[in-house]
Amino acid sequence: MNQSRFADRLNFLESEQVMEVDFSDLTFDTSAMVDEFYDMVEHGIEVRDNRKWYFLVNYRNTRIFELAWIRFAQRGKRVNLASSLGSVRYAVREEVGQTIESSARRENFDPNLFSSREEAVAEIERMKSAAADA
DSSP: OOOOTTGGGEEEEGGGTEEEEEOTTOEEOSHHHHHHHHHHHHHHHHTTTTOOEEEEEEOTTOEEOHHHHHHHHHHHHHHHHHHEEEEEEESOOHHHHHHHHHHHHHHTOOOOEESSHHHHHHHHHHHHHHHHHO
């Protein structure tokens, strides 16, 4: 696989079992761009033996054009179902947050939207604790 132009936007914190995704300041305007990003995510997971991760996602100043939303939602859902132990999102723009919340209601999942990275990390720690207690 060729090195993606987005490679520096994905960070696996192996010891913490966290995959950090940085969508900050990106504008997803085509399905091809969405596919390029998610292909890179899936490849990163694959080379780590397809282990599951807590997803920590930075949405600061992210824009997703209407033409790309369907593909963005499809690919995100696919990755979450296959590889996520839990997902948290932070610094989500209002219109993006509204779309995520609408999808969450429709598909019955917790949108886990937080104002800051610190709040999102604290939620991952809560998720880990709950999983350990189960």
